[in-house]
Amino acid sequence: MTALLIIFATAIFVLFAGLTKNRSWLQPLALTGCGLALGVTLFELLGAGPGGWNHMYADMFEFTDYALAFSAVALVSALLIIGLSGYGFRSLHDTLGDNYGLILFSLCGALCMFSFTNLTMLFLGIEILSIPLYVLAGSRRNDLSGNEAALKYFLMGAFTTGILLFGMALVYGATASFDIHSIASAISDGRHSAGMLHTGIILILIGLGFKVSAVPFHFWAPDVYTGSPNLITAFMATVVKTAGFAAFYRLFSVGFAPAIDFWSIPVAGMAALTMTVANLTAIFQTDFKRMIAYSSISHAGYLLLAILACDVPGSEGALLFYSLTYSVATILAFGAYMTIAEPNDDGSFEAFNGMSKKQPLLAAVLAISMLSLAGIPPTAGFFGKYFLFTAAFAKYPWLIVLAVINSAVSIYYYFKIIIAMYFTREENDYAVVTSPGIRWVVVLGLLLIAFLTIVPGSVYALI
Amino acid sequence: MTLYIFLTLAIVSVITALLMVFSRNPVHSVLFLILTFFAIAGQYVLLNAQFLAVVHIIVYAGAIMVLFLFVLMMLNLNSETEPQKSTMWKIMAAIAAGSLLLTLTGALRGSVQLATPVQSNPRVGLVENLGKVLFTDFVVPFEIAGILFLAAMVGAVLVGKKDLKL
Amino acid sequence: MSLILLFTTALLIEKIILISVLFAITLGVAAYSTYGERKVAAFIQDRLGPNRAGPFGLLQPLADGVKFFTKEDFTPNAAERWLYILAPGAFMFVACMTSAVIPWGTQLTIFEKPVDLQVADLNIGILYIMGFVSLGVYGIMIGGWASNNKYSLYGAIRASSQMISYELAMGLSIIAVIMMTGTLSLKEIAAQQAGLNWNIWYQPLGFIIFLVCALAECNRAPFDLAECETELVGGYHTEYSSMKLGFYLFAEYINMFISCAVIATLYFGGYNFPGVDPGWLGGFMGPIVLFAKIIFFIFVFMWIRWTIPRFRYDQLMHLGWKSLIPLSILNMVLTGAGVLLFEN
Numbered sequence: 001m002t003a004l005l006i007i008f009a010t011a012i013f014v015l016f017a018g019l020t021k022n023r024s025w026l027q028p029l030a031l032t033g034c035g036l037a038l039g040v041t042l043f044e045l046l047g048a049g050p051g052g053w054n055h056m057y058a059d060m061f062e063f064t065d066y067a068l069a070f071s072a073v074a075l076v077s078a079l080l081i082i083g084l085s086g087y088g089f090r091s092l093h094d095t096l097g098d099n100y101g102l103i104l105f106s107l108c109g110a111l112c113m114f115s116f117t118n119l120t121m122l123f124l125g126i127e128i129l130s131i132p133l134y135v136l137a138g139s140r141r142n143d144l145s146g147n148e149a150a151l152k153y154f155l156m157g158a159f160t161t162g163i164l165l166f167g168m169a170l171v172y173g174a175t176a177s178f179d180i181h182s183i184a185s186a187i188s189d190g191r192h193s194a195g196m197l198h199t200g201i202i203l204i205l206i207g208l209g210f211k212v213s214a215v216p217f218h219f220w221a222p223d224v225y226t227g228s229p230n231l232i233t234a235f236m237a238t239v240v241k242t243a244g245f246a247a248f249y250r251l252f253s254v255g256f257a258p259a260i261d262f263w264s265i266p267v268a269g270m271a272a273l274t275m276t277v278a279n280l281t282a283i284f285q286t287d288f289k290r291m292i293a294y295s296s297i298s299h300a301g302y303l304l305l306a307i308l309a310c311d312v313p314g315s316e317g318a319l320l321f322y323s324l325t326y327s328v329a330t331i332l333a334f335g336a337y338m339t340i341a342e343p344n345d346d347g348s349f350e351a352f353n354g355m356s357k358k359q360p361l362l363a364a365v366l367a368i369s370m371l372s373l374a375g376i377p378p379t380a381g382f383f384g385k386y387f388l389f390t391a392a393f394a395k396y397p398w399l400i401v402l403a404v405i406n407s408a409v410s411i412y413y414y415f416k417i418i419i420a421m422y423f424t425r426e427e428n429d430y431a432v433v434t435s436p437g438i439r440w441v442v443v444l445g446l447l448l449i450a451f452l453t454i455v456p457g458s459v460y461a462l463i
Numbered sequence: 464m465t466l467y468i469f470l471t472l473a474i475v476s477v478i479t480a481l482l483m484v485f486s487r488n489p490v491h492s493v494l495f496l497i498l499t500f501f502a503i504a505g506q507y508v509l510l511n512a513q514f515l516a517v518v519h520i521i522v523y524a525g526a527i528m529v530l531f532l533f534v535l536m537m538l539n540l541n542s543e544t545e546p547q548k549s550t551m552w553k554i555m556a557a558i559a560a561g562s563l564l565l566t567l568t569g570a571l572r573g574s575v576q577l578a579t580p581v582q583s584n585p586r587v588g589l590v591e592n593l594g595k596v597l598f599t600d601f602v603v604p605f606e607i608a609g610i611l612f613l614a615a616m617v618g619a620v621l622v623g624k625k626d627l628k629l
Numbered sequence: 630m631s632l633i634l635l636f637t638t639a640l641l642i643e644k645i646i647l648i649s650v651l652f653a654i655t656l657g658v659a660a661y662s663t664y665g666e667r668k669v670a671a672f673i674q675d676r677l678g679p680n681r682a683g684p685f686g687l688l689q690p691l692a693d694g695v696k697f698f699t700k701e702d703f704t705p706n707a708a709e710r711w712l713y714i715l716a717p718g719a720f721m722f723v724a725c726m727t728s729a730v731i732p733w734g735t736q737l738t739i740f741e742k743p744v745d746l747q748v749a750d751l752n753i754g755i756l757y758i759m760g761f762v763s764l765g766v767y768g769i770m771i772g773g774w775a776s777n778n779k780y781s782l783y784g785a786i787r788a789s790s791q792m793i794s795y796e797l798a799m800g801l802s803i804i805a806v807i808m809m810t811g812t813l814s815l816k817e818i819a820a821q822q823a824g825l826n827w828n829i830w831y832q833p834l835g836f837i838i839f840l841v842c843a844l845a846e847c848n849r850a851p852f853d854l855a856e857c858e859t860e861l862v863g864g865y866h867t868e869y870s871s872m873k874l875g876f877y878l879f880a881e882y883i884n885m886f887i888s889c890a891v892i893a894t895l896y897f898g899g900y901n902f903p904g905v906d907p908g909w910l911g912g913f914m915g916p917i918v919l920f921a922k923i924i925f926f927i928f929v930f931m932w933i934r935w936t937i938p939r940f941r942y943d944q945l946m947h948l949g950w951k952s953l954i955p956l957s958i959l960n961m962v963l964t965g966a967g968v969l970l971f972e973n
Binding site for chain 1: 571574599602603604611614615622625
């Protein structure tokens with residue numbers, strides 16, 4: 001809650017600061033806010049506990065270690081993304097403050113989604129997360145694909161919200177409660193109406209499936225990811241995905257845990273489909289952002305394994321570790337991509353040709369993040385996959401086999417980038433523009449990945 | 464008596480909703496949607512939620528739909544500009560939606576409704592009780608909704624604003 | 630069982646009589662407002678006004694009515710026929726519906742039987758009025774659009790954006806009253822203002838905002854840009870003729886009457902007057918007092934119309950969004966502080 005309040009206050013400050021003539025301190029202001037919130041969250045997580053916030057206000061939220069740890073992940077991602085924003089927002093002038101404000105508002109929504117105990121809070125969190133993004137996705141007003149992205153995201157998001165809300169209403173009708181603990185006890189006591197409950201769970205599953213872009217509800221994702229500004233795509237691929245999965249896991253592992261036999265079948269199907277379809281489609285992409293979009297869908301497939309294994313101890317830690325490594329690697333990849341694609345207006349794989357000679361640091365970072373996303377040992381991504389797969393292996397061996405095969409497939413398209421950077425002879429004359437902000441973010445991200453690689457257990461065992 | 468009123472309102476809302484979907488002219492669609500909102504507001508009154516009913520009218524029929532009409536009239540959208548979908552698409556959409564309807568009906572058939580707070584206290588929908596609940600149990604969601612509206616407002620302004628160099 | 634049936638039937642008959650009387654009064658006042666408008670205009674412009682039909686021209690509204698009914702009822706070829714016919718009716722219907730929650734007095738005793746002087750005591754009365762006010766815009770929008778005439782469309786769009794904009798400030802100024810009185814029921818709001826304990830003393834700013842918004846909601850000068858004849862021929866009813874036009878004009882006067890009734894009830898004590906017990910004359914004193922107040926405010930509306938020139942459209946929007954809404958929020962904050970200070 002403290003983090004939420006800090007972020008909200010920062011957002012308001014940034015909005016007002018955006019009215020002044022000097023806009024150079026907007027980014028430091030936003031960074032300070034996020035850093036402060038991260039510091040407080042880590043302090044609460046590692047030592048002090050959440051203070052007096054728990055069990056206040058009719059138990060609308062619960063700041064468990066789970067909520068705090070995921071808040072920290074989202075805040076780390078946000079910090080890195082805002083660090084990149086000096087470059088990503090360089091063409092904005094008058095609306096800069098509004099853009100920072102919206103990113104921070106969206107982050108507020110994510111923070112609500114980690115700690116909810118009441119479905120109303122979940123719903124509000126999802127809405128606060130999504131609505132600023134609908135606007136941000138289309139913030140390049142003269143860009144046709146940006147407009148398409150914004151409209152698609154908005155229409156799909158609105159439609160899904162309807163389905164999600166319908167599901168919540170049915171769950172309320174079946175269990176007479178919005179509180180996830182009461183829902184769980186109503187389900188296990190049998191004080192519920194089975195048909196209504198199951199329909200509600202399926203509808204919520206569809207709604208959340210859209211939000212985390214799981215197959216077959218993923219159609220919006222590639223277009224939206226490609227059309228949005230790079231910085232916003234990075235935000236969508238990391239913070240939104242983390243928030244979506246954390247909320248998904250919390251709702252299904254607490255609220256719907258007694259009905260696991262019912263919902264595990266569709267979720268398992270969704271996971272299998274998501275991994276396979278996304279990886280197979282990603283092979284044929286020629287555009288980096290589209291490839292990353294499909295890669296993000298495929299990671300949604302792996303993350304669904306954590307939800308399937310939610311009754312296995314350690315699945316929480318696996319989800320946390322995976323989200324963190326995935327987020328950091330994706331943001332690093334976007335940082336490197338922005339410097340090459342934006343000035344040259346070319347997002348294809350060929351744009352990366354010979355980058356290892358022009359920008360050895362960025363090329364190395366991009367290579368490491370690709371290796372981590374692919375899950376090649378000994379990178380952090382490997383440990384993420386390892387934790388996730390071991391958690392789910394006992395219950396779904398066939399799914400894990402499929403997941404391993406898919407990971408092998410994914411190496412193919414992640415390596416395309418590395419090959420382009422290091423082993424391609426034909427070079428282009430593209431300029432690579434970096435900024436101090438990007439270099440800082442890249443170094444920080446690298447340190448983080450190194451830390452996760454060396455002591456993966458420290459994060460995994462956090463919750 | 465209540466049952467008959469309920470049935471009338473239900474039938475009216477379904478028919479107007481269908482007319483809204485099937486109208487060629489977008490302006491007609493909006494007008495039918497307004498009628499649907501009225502029928503739904505009537506349902507709220509039946510549930511003794513007068514406040515919700517009247518707010519539903521003020522917000523949806525009185526404000527949002529006016530803006531819809533506004534945009535439709537400004538853009539001069541009419542039945543000629545309406546894109547024509549091929550029959551194939553229509554049939555496929557009808558089959559898909561029909562299966563969804565069938566599945567939902569099948570799944571919900573025979574389910575019993577549990578005692579919700581509305582049934583134990585029929586006065587819960589009145590504005591006094593609603594206010595009390597909103598400012599005690601649901602005060603956090605209420606305040607958090609403030610963030611949502613602020614974000615939506617900033618977003619709306621951003622959409623309408625030109626990015627000027629100062 | 631039969632007793633209950635008898636009781637409900639009696640109640641039903643009572644309400645039907647009340648509704649009919651109220652309807653007749655509303656229409657009568659609206660009709661004579663047209664006469665009053667011309668007389669006031671004439672007085673302000675130093676003319677005589679209508680004086681041919683009957684003594685002092687008192688039969689003029691009747692003559693106007695006959696004229697409206699007997700004129701050619703013309704429908705343009707390109708008009709959207711059904712909506713074109715529906716629109717004036719919808720406008721009139723919405724205007725008439727609003728009067729249901731106005732409390733005309735405490736109680737009337739007829740043949741030893743107490744009769745409530747309010748058609749429906751909804752516990753959300755004021756929101757009911759807001760709801761119907763917000764629906765009023767449809768009659769104008771549909772009419773303007775269905776005429777298939779660009780001037781009508783301009784008029785309709787002007788009217789609707791104006792009404793939506795001013796509804797906000799109106800609602801916010803009403804909230805201040807509700808915060809003070811603690812109820813949404815107009816009956817209770819009126820009852821709380823016994824004697825001279827009128828809300829106007831506590832809500833002067835709110836009253837001014839409400840008055841301005843009421844003028845705008847009724848499309849009255851200086852906010853009558855929707856039918857600004859120098860720019861838009863006749864505004865949203867350019868294409869209308871005969872009694873359809875009559876409906877539009879008539880409904881505007883009904884709206885004015887209801888607005889004045891709401892102003893009197895919310896801010897000027899409703900049926901209360903110091904030294905006058907609303908129960909006198911068998912309960913008829915309340916309605917008489919309220920009626921006098923309404924007539925006074927109708928006069929104020931006309932007075933404003935014939936003295937203040939019309940706004941420009943951007944000025945109108947600036948006034949609504951940049952002055953009235955902040956002012957009404959300020960009023961709300963002040964009221965909240967006042968309620969906290971004096972009631973605890």
